[in-house]
Amino acid sequence: MNTKKFLSILLALAMTLVLGSCGGNPSTPSSGSAQPSGGDAAPAFEKMTWAANTAGAAGSNFAAGLEKFAELMAERTGGAVTVDVYTSDQLTNGSQTDSVQAVINGTIDLAFEADGIWGNFNDTFSVPQLPFLFSSYEDVDARLINGEGGKYMSDLLESSFSVKCLGIGENGFRYITNSKQPVKTPDDLKGLKIRVGGSPILTGSYDQWGADYTTANWSEVYTGLQTKLYDGQENPVAVADASSIQEVQKYVTAWTAQYSCMFLTMNSALYNSLPDDLKAIADECGKEACAYQVEFTRQQCEECLERWIREYGLELYEMSEENAQLFRELGAPVYEQFSQCQELIDLLSE
Numbered sequence: 001m002n003t004k005k006f007l008s009i010l011l012a013l014a015m016t017l018v019l020g021s022c023g024g025n026p027s028t029p030s031s032g033s034a035q036p037s038g039g040d041a042a043p044a045f046e047k048m049t050w051a052a053n054t055a056g057a058a059g060s061n062f063a064a065g066l067e068k069f070a071e072l073m074a075e076r077t078g079g080a081v082t083v084d085v086y087t088s089d090q091l092t093n094g095s096q097t098d099s100v101q102a103v104i105n106g107t108i109d110l111a112f113e114a115d116g117i118w119g120n121f122n123d124t125f126s127v128p129q130l131p132f133l134f135s136s137y138e139d140v141d142a143r144l145i146n147g148e149g150g151k152y153m154s155d156l157l158e159s160s161f162s163v164k165c166l167g168i169g170e171n172g173f174r175y176i177t178n179s180k181q182p183v184k185t186p187d188d189l190k191g192l193k194i195r196v197g198g199s200p201i202l203t204g205s206y207d208q209w210g211a212d213y214t215t216a217n218w219s220e221v222y223t224g225l226q227t228k229l230y231d232g233q234e235n236p237v238a239v240a241d242a243s244s245i246q247e248v249q250k251y252v253t254a255w256t257a258q259y260s261c262m263f264l265t266m267n268s269a270l271y272n273s274l275p276d277d278l279k280a281i282a283d284e285c286g287k288e289a290c291a292y293q294v295e296f297t298r299q300q301c302e303e304c305l306e307r308w309i310r311e312y313g314l315e316l317y318e319m320s321e322e323n324a325q326l327f328r329e330l331g332a333p334v335y336e337q338f339s340q341c342q343e344l345i346d347l348l349s350e
Contacts, residue, residue: 045080045278050270052083052110053091053099055117061238061300063087065169065264065293066112072285077278083110104161106267114171115153115261116199124156124341129174129201129258131208131331132324133348137298140259144168145294149348150261157263164271166286169293171236171260172301174202177249178232179225182317184253186210186326195221195233202234202258204334209327218243225249236260238297241304246312252305255319257327264290 052070056062063085070083091108092098096117103111119126127133128149134140144150145168154165176183178192189211196202198215206213216224224230225248233245240246264286271279308314335345 045077045275047080047082049082049084050109050266051086051091052112053086053089053102053108054112055089055096055099055114056087056239057242058087060087060242061170061172061293061297062112062262064296065262065289066110068292069110069166069264069285069289072288073282076281076285081278100265103163103265103267106162106269108267109270110166110264110266112169112262112264115263116197116202118157118263119199119201122156122160123200123338124344125153125263126199126201127338127341127344127348128261129199130338130345131201131205131257131334132328133345134259135256140170140261143348143350144259144261145170145290147347149344152344152347153263157265158268162268163265164268165263165265166282167264167290169262169264169290170297171262172238172297173236173254173256174234174258174260175237175240175252175254176232176234176257177240177245177252177314179228179248179250180231182251182253182315183232184317184319185323186330192231193229195224195230197234200337201334204337205258205331206234208330208333210330221245222248234258236297237301237304241300241308246304246308246314249314251315251317252308253317253319254305255324255327257319257324257331262290262293 052066054062054066066083066085070085073081073083088094089096089099092102096113097120099108099111100113100117100121102108115125115128128144150168154168157163157165176194178194180192181188183189186209189209191212193212193214194206195216196206196213203213203215214230216230221230221233222243222245225233225245232249233240266282271282274282305316309316338345
C-alpha cells in the first residue's frame, strides 16, 4: 500500500470518529414550539397568539403600551407568543365597556383600558379621578403606579373579576380647553358649555365648579366645538390632540384637577393556563411595557402642548396653587359621594 493511500484511509477513519463523538445531527425543537435564543437553558414555549384590544387609535399612547408589550413578549419567548394589537377597540366595535367585558369573559385575551371604564363595573376604579387627589406626577408614581394604591387596585381587579392585572399605565392629567377665555378660577367656568367625560366623578366635579357641562359622545365633540355648540372639553392632552381639537380651541389650562390611569389586563383563565415560566415573562413584560407607556405619555403631552402653542396659537395657563385650592375646596363634596372607597382614597392621599 503506498503512503498516500494509507494516509487517506487514516484521515477517513479520524473524521468518522469525530462525527460519532458529536452525536450525529443536532436535535430541533418539537413541532409547534419555539426555542428562545440565549443558550440551552432557555425554555421552549408552545406557539400561541393573543388578541389585545385598546381604545386608542394607531400611534396613540394607548397603542404604544400594547405594541411594546407585544415586542417584549415576542423577544423573550423566541417568537413563540404573538400579541396582535387591535386599536380603536376594533374587536368590540369601538366600545370600551365591551372591551373590558370581553376580557372578563375571555372572548379577547388582553385589554388596555382606562380606569374610568373599569369604574362602570366598580366605583373604586374611578377614585384616581377625584379632584386634586394628586398634586404632581411624583405623587402619582409614589402612591399609585409604584405604590400601595396601585397594588390595592390591581388586587381588587383580580379578586373581583376574571382578569390578571399585568401593569398600570397612564392616560394622564385631564386638561381643560375652550374657545372663549382662560380658565384660572371657578368663576371662569361659569357660562362655559364644556364636554365632560361621563364618569360620576367628572360630572360631579364640574357640577360643583359651576360649569354648564354635557357628556356628548367623543365622536361628536370636534364638530360640536367647531360649530360652537360646545365651548370646550376636558381630556388628557394626547387624547385631545389625536382628535385635533387644538384646531378649534384657543385656551388650555394645565392643572392636576383629575388624573386617569390605565390597566393592562389578561383573562385569568388564559393566564392561569400558562406554565409558571411563561407567567413570569408575561408579568415582567407587562410591567416594563406600562413603564414605557407612562414615559411615552408624559413626553407626548409636553410635545403636544408645545406644538399647540407654536403652530396653533393656543394660550397656555398653568394653574397656580392658590387658584387650585379654590377648585379643591369646591370639589370636596365629590369625595363624600365616594366615602365607600375611603381605604383606597387614604392610600392615594398619604
